[in-house]
Amino acid sequence: MSELVTQLSEALYTAFQSETFVLLSTVDEETGGPTSSAISWIYARDYSTLRFALDHRSRLVRNIMAHPRITVTVFGEETIYAINGKAEVVQDPLEGVPFKMCCFDLKIDAVRNALFYGAQLASAPTYAKVYDQRAAEMLDNQVFAAMKKA
Template identity: 40%
Template sequence: MVNQVEPRLIKPLFDELQKEKFVTLATIDHETGGPNVRAISWVLAKNDCIIYFAVDNRSKILENISRNNQVVINLIANESVYSIQGVAAIKVDRLPDVPLKLALVEVSINEVRDVMFYGSKIISEVQYDKTYDKKAAERLDRQVMEAMKKA
């Protein structure tokens, strides 16, 4: 069976990306030319062709994107693993109404590929816990997600 390839997000993936979600982001390292993978969680599907994510202004991710705008977002959802390939651009240097200096990055999707190996499915998705002040984390997460929705 050939893994499914789509030009945009399917509904279950779009729905998953309406809230904070653990994903990995692959960029091309501007110093080594090799792959660079980071875990991020402030991710939002603006529509079925655009994904936003927020990262600290000092993140190496931003320098990598400014040198090579090709990215891959790896998402575990819908009982599978998806590789979302696209072109990234810094949309906003500093998200308003957020206490941290976060940049907003827009990814225009080129391809969404189901990359789960044959004959299997995900039965448990990644869970994580914030290790700092829970109320502060919830407030910050809410501020970031609301700012991304307004962008």
């Protein structure tokens, strides 16, 4: 059995310093079942804390308020990591953004390799924003600046 890892490695910390996307898994507040959504407004505040922001129209906000234990799944170098912990509200609403958002910190309890035994990622998945590139960049800059101030 491997030793429990309770903070980000140097490589994961570095990866979370630039825009990346993750799967955010929560417990649905209505059904009690698992749910997962992709988000990209996330960064590492330090080696034991991830900060992320969500649009208040998202069910994820209500899910986290009702069940703060969450998992962030990130596609890293050659593998997939599941980062477990407890989320807490940092600022609600997040100030300095054009619509109502909630900012959370995830206090990391465990970082685990989530890829099945004997496998290795050949390449990490990538994504493209398919709406107005200038507007997307402006909004991303506003959200990240507001998250860093919160």
